[in-house]
Amino acid sequence: MAELSLRWTDNVAGPYYVDEECIDCSLCSEIAPDNFRINEEAGHDYVYKQPATSEEEDLCIEAMESCPVEAIGNDGEG
Ligand code: SF4
Structure with missing residues (x-):
């Protein structure tokens, strides 16, 4: 889980x-290019x-679950 x-x-x-654990593999921006x-x-x-949209939300969840180093969180503010 991201910090x-x-x-x-x-x-x-x-x-x-995205947190500092990101290793710049770009998988998230391939999965959810409208958000990452x-x-x-x-x-x-x-x-x-x-x-x-719910479509974007689904892709963000997929990106979060696919990140190899768990650098994506969804417990941010705002
Ligand atoms: S999938 Fe994870 S490690 Fe890869 S670029 Fe995105 S946040 Fe960084």
Whole structure:
């Protein structure tokens, strides 16, 4: 489970976030491209838009469950 205290600051406010455990594999941005993006300069992915539809929510859950290092959380604020 991701740690809210390790959340990258480039994540948009809201429940979903990527934390510092991310190894930049880009799987989440492939699964849910409407919500996750690669930050190439920083070397990690981040949430640039919170899910707004049930389809997006399903893909975010799939991304969270697929992350190999459990770096995605959905217990963020906002
Ligand atoms: S799936 Fe996990 S490790 Fe891979 S880029 Fe996304 S948050 Fe990072």
